[in-house]
Amino acid sequence: xxxxxxxxxxxxxxxxxxxxxxxxxxxxxxxxxxxxxxxxxxxxxxxxxxxxxxxxxxxxxxxxxxxxxxxxxxxxxxxxxxxxxxxxxxxxxxxxxxxxxxxxxxxxxxxxxxxxxxxxxxxxxxxxxxxxxxxxxxxxxxxxxxxxxxxxxxxxxxxxxxxxxxxxxxxxxxxxxxxxxxxxxxxxxxxxxxxxxxxxxxxxxxxxxxxxxxxxxxxxxxxxxxxxxxxxxxxxxxxxxxxxxxxxxxxxxxxxxxxxxxxxxxxxxxxxxxxxxxxxxxxxxxxxxxxxxxxxxxxxxxxxxxxxxxxxxxxxxxxxxxxxxxxxxxxxxxxxxxxxxxxxxxxxxxxxxxxxxxxxxxxxxxxxxxxxxxxxxxxxxxxxxxxxxxxxxxxxxxxxxxxxxxxxxxxxxxxxxxxxxxxxxxxxxxxxxxxxxxxxxxxxxx
Amino acid sequence: xxxxxxxxxxxxxxxxxxxxxxxxxxxxxxxxxxxxxxxxxxxxxxxxxxxxxxxxxxxxxxxxxxxxxxxxxxxxxxxxxxxxxxxxxxxxxxxxxxxxxxxxxxxxxxxxxxxxxxxxxxxxxxxxxxxxxxxxxxxxxxxxxxxxxxxxxxxxxxxxxxxxxxxxxxxxxx
Numbered sequence: 001x002x003x004x005x006x007x008x009x010x011x012x013x014x015x016x017x018x019x020x021x022x023x024x025x026x027x028x029x030x031x032x033x034x035x036x037x038x039x040x041x042x043x044x045x046x047x048x049x050x051x052x053x054x055x056x057x058x059x060x061x062x063x064x065x066x067x068x069x070x071x072x073x074x075x076x077x078x079x080x081x082x083x084x085x086x087x088x089x090x091x092x093x094x095x096x097x098x099x100x101x102x103x104x105x106x107x108x109x110x111x112x113x114x115x116x117x118x119x120x121x122x123x124x125x126x127x128x129x130x131x132x133x134x135x136x137x138x139x140x141x142x143x144x145x146x147x148x149x150x151x152x153x154x155x156x157x158x159x160x161x162x163x164x165x166x167x168x169x170x171x172x173x174x175x176x177x178x179x180x181x182x183x184x185x186x187x188x189x190x191x192x193x194x195x196x197x198x199x200x201x202x203x204x205x206x207x208x209x210x211x212x213x214x215x216x217x218x219x220x221x222x223x224x225x226x227x228x229x230x231x232x233x234x235x236x237x238x239x240x241x242x243x244x245x246x247x248x249x250x251x252x253x254x255x256x257x258x259x260x261x262x263x264x265x266x267x268x269x270x271x272x273x274x275x276x277x278x279x280x281x282x283x284x285x286x287x288x289x290x291x292x293x294x295x296x297x298x299x300x301x302x303x304x305x306x307x308x309x310x311x312x313x314x315x316x317x318x319x320x321x322x323x324x325x326x327x328x329x330x331x332x333x334x335x336x337x338x339x340x341x342x343x344x345x346x347x348x349x350x351x352x353x354x355x356x357x358x359x360x361x362x363x364x365x366x367x368x369x370x371x372x373x374x375x376x377x378x379x380x381x382x383x384x385x386x387x388x389x390x391x392x393x394x395x396x397x398x399x400x401x402x403x404x405x406x407x408x409x410x411x412x413x414x415x416x417x418x419x420x421x422x423x424x425x426x427x428x429x430x431x432x433x434x435x436x437x438x439x440x441x442x443x444x445x446x
Numbered sequence: 447x448x449x450x451x452x453x454x455x456x457x458x459x460x461x462x463x464x465x466x467x468x469x470x471x472x473x474x475x476x477x478x479x480x481x482x483x484x485x486x487x488x489x490x491x492x493x494x495x496x497x498x499x500x501x502x503x504x505x506x507x508x509x510x511x512x513x514x515x516x517x518x519x520x521x522x523x524x525x526x527x528x529x530x531x532x533x534x535x536x537x538x539x540x541x542x543x544x545x546x547x548x549x550x551x552x553x554x555x556x557x558x559x560x561x562x563x564x565x566x567x568x569x570x571x572x573x574x575x576x577x578x579x580x581x582x583x584x585x586x587x588x589x590x591x592x593x594x595x596x597x598x599x600x601x602x603x604x605x606x607x608x609x610x611x612x613x614x615x616x617x618x619x620x
Contacts, residue, residue, distance in 0.1 A: 184604065210602060212566055226570070231555075231597060233570070254574055254598060257567040270571060272598075275530075275578025277571040298571040314568060316528075321568060344565040358565050387565045403562070406607040413607075438566065 025107050025130050025137075027077050027165045034423075036079035037164065040086065040106035040131075041069045044124060046115035052146035057122060060149045061114035064124060067153035068110065070197060071171045072160060075397075076426030081106055101131045108137075110160060114149070121145060124152045128160050138163045150199060151445070158444070170392035171196060174442040175399065176214045176223050177417060179203060180435035184406065184413045189437075191225060191238065196441070198431050204238060205245075213257060213388075214238075216442040219264030223440075224248065226256045235269050237284075249287050255280075257300045262308045268292075270300040279313055279330075292330035303347045303355075304328065310372070312336075312346040312355050323357055325372055336374030345388050348372070351395035354422075358387040358400075367400050369422065380424045390441045396422050399430060401437040523580060525613040527561070530575040532583050536615075540580060543617055544587030553620040556580045558598040561609035566600055573598030580615040595620060 027037055044061035054060065072078040087100040101109050112126035127139040140159055142152050151172060158169030179192040191204040191211045204223075205211055214225035221240040226233060229247075235255040238245045248255065251271060258269040265284055270277045279293045279302045293299045297317035304311055305328075312325045323337040323346045337343040341361025348355055349369075359366040359379070365386045368379040385403040392399070399419040406412040415437040417430035430439070520543070523536035532540065547554065558577030560569040577596035585591045604612045 185606075187602070189602070212570075212600075212602070228599075233598065254570075256570045270567070272571060272574045275575045275582075275596075277574065298568060298575070300571050301565070301567045314565075316568075344568050360564070385562070 025132065025164065030423075034077060036077055037107055038081055038105050039072060039078045039108040039110065039160075040081045040083075040101055040104065041065050041072075041110045042083070042086070042112070044112035044114045044126065046113035048116060050116040052116055052122060053120070054146035054149065057114055057116045057146075060122060060146060061112070061124075064112070064114060064149055064153040064156070065110075067150060067197070068157045068160070071154060071157035074197070074428065075161065076421060077161075077165065078108075096129055096131075098129070098131050098134045101129075106131045108160075108164065110156070112156070116146075117143065122149060122152075124149070124156075126156050126159075128163055150195065154195070154197075167396065168394045168444065170394050170397060170441070170444070172445050173393060174200075174216075174445070175417070175430070175439050176204075176216055176442070177401075177432070177439040178212060178214065178437045179432065180415050180437055181207075183410075191223070192432075192436075193223075193240065194432070201433055204240070204243070211236075213438050215259045215440045217260050217264045218262055218443050219260075222264075224258040224260060224267050226258065235267065235282075237267075248284075249282055249289060251289065257302065259303050261304050262306055268302045268304060268311065270302070279311070281328075292326070292328075293333070301345050305348045305372070306350055306352045310348075312348055312372070314344045314346060323355065323370075323374075325355075336370065336372065337377075338374060339377055347389055347391060349391050349395040350393055354395070356389040356391065356398055358389065367398060367420070369398075378424070380422070381418070381420050381427055386418070388438055390439050392441050393443045398422065399439045399441060401439060403437070521617045523615045524610065525576055525579075525615070527609075527613065528564075528572065530572065530579045532579050536580075537583065540583045541587060544584050544589050547584065547589045547593065553593045553595070554617050555595045555597060555620045556584075557603075557616040557618070558596065559603060559605075559612055559614045559616065560601045561612040562601045562604060563609060564601060566602075569600035570598050573600045576613075576615050580617065 027034060042065065044064045045058050046061060049056050049058040069080045073080050081104055085104045087103060088097060096109055096111060109129040109131050110126055115123045117123050121143045123143050125141045128137045130137050138159060144152050154172040157171035161169035173196045174193055175196055176193045179190045180187055182188045188207040189210045190207040191214055193204055194201040210228040212226045214223050216223055223238040225236055227236045233254045233256060235248045235258040236245050237248050248267060253271050253273040255269050255271045258267045260267055266281050267284065268281045271280045276296055277298045277300050278291060279299045280289050280291050282289050295317050297315050299313055299315045301314040302311050309328055310325055311328050312323060314321055315324050318335060321342040321344050322335050323343045324333055324335050326333040341359050343357050343359050345358040346355045354369040355372055356369050359368055364382050366379045366382045367386055367389050368377060370377040383402050384405050386400055389398045389400045397419055399417060401415055401417050403415045404412055415435040417432055417436040417439050418427060419430055420427040520539060523539050556577045558573035560572050577598055581594045581596050584594055
């Protein structure tokens, strides 16, 4: 909410459709390896080419179209038609000549404009057209300070994705992660944040102390994470807007593996006492700590279900690391993982229907999902080492990190962020300036 | 003392070899004989001598050796995969550490580490178990708990690419 005010970003509303909208195109994203929808995106060039505080408005219009194109293509659900094939450039002021778009194979068309307003803001409009049906599917208008044009592009991507898939998008989001650099015996691990497409990258800590396992608040511009500040591992809270961090409660034992509750009011975490890690939940307003588990085994990596009623966590209480589910008061603990190998880092999907996990068996690591009752286990990806899945806010994409083996020359051991569709398709690297690990996806930013 | 213990063990081993060869030499008849019991006389562990010039044990220098730097056998103990129990070889190293701490007025930090074949969060917990296993042993050997701080680095501070070398507890002067 605060962020919205700062950005002075406003959405005026739906542009009324000129033609009745009968959706004939639709993408079913629940099926694997869906044929990408051919989509044409024209440059968002308006009438003028005035200079703004962030470059010429015509250039902004072109860039917006590029960012939307990249977003949609990266989802794996769309294939953008090369603009060089376009028969006409798509004058946004008039209804498209659908025959010309059908001729280049487009099934959907996005047209738009970016115009400089008298008050210095940029007005961006877009319309999504059903090329085969010859009708407008949606249209929206936004106003923003010129330097925020990227957010407008991601909002447009989300609107197109939602109209064509029926599900919320995940483009107007950010990733917080651990940026890694330096030789493997002396790795520097810094908290870093970027847009989901890798832009607007920023380091949040300076690398003088190690940080791990960051997680976004579902309700505020805050991150909880494990920091080794002063060589004392404890859970911290970082305010993205002010850049300030604070330790979350001063307890005798180490605290780690933090994660917010769905309402953002609590942080669930592990606390170790004399070598024994159990799960606790900390109420942020009172800093009161409540114990949820009491067992001589390791209990860690807790994650709430979307409505906060259950908690899934990792424990070796049965002799090896497995995934458990309990009520959020710590009662009714049940083991849910029974496959071959060991299981760790369970994370509840924002949709509630699945738990993502890291699995280790036969010298390899895997990212997979299972239902909260443990049935329907499905492996999505495997490699020499990978762990720590995080869900896109719509529960359709998982991001995680991979670590590559060392070579005998003292090299290797790189870490990279990767993402994959829940369908098991569309696996791709998420580019970071340095090595990256421990990604955590933000909620949609509005 | 450590040397004496080792020597005692060595004598027992020689004894065992002799008995075996005696058996094979004397044939069937020997099978019915009651073998001479080997008397083990373990060294008393309760009366450690203060060590003036330690060789087998931790010197102040090695305790001060920087993290991830050249390894000294005296400040490092190793653990089996996903385990945190202090085995026999670790006990002898920690026994020497305890003696040295009792003779020197220093506080220490015990670091718990893991190999890299596991998840970060679990390894933070496992490293804490290992650091505390080391601390508990030192305390059992008579070192005051208040002189020992533990910290787990999980799998984040390997000292090489060998997994077995990374599953360790490292004692350094605070």
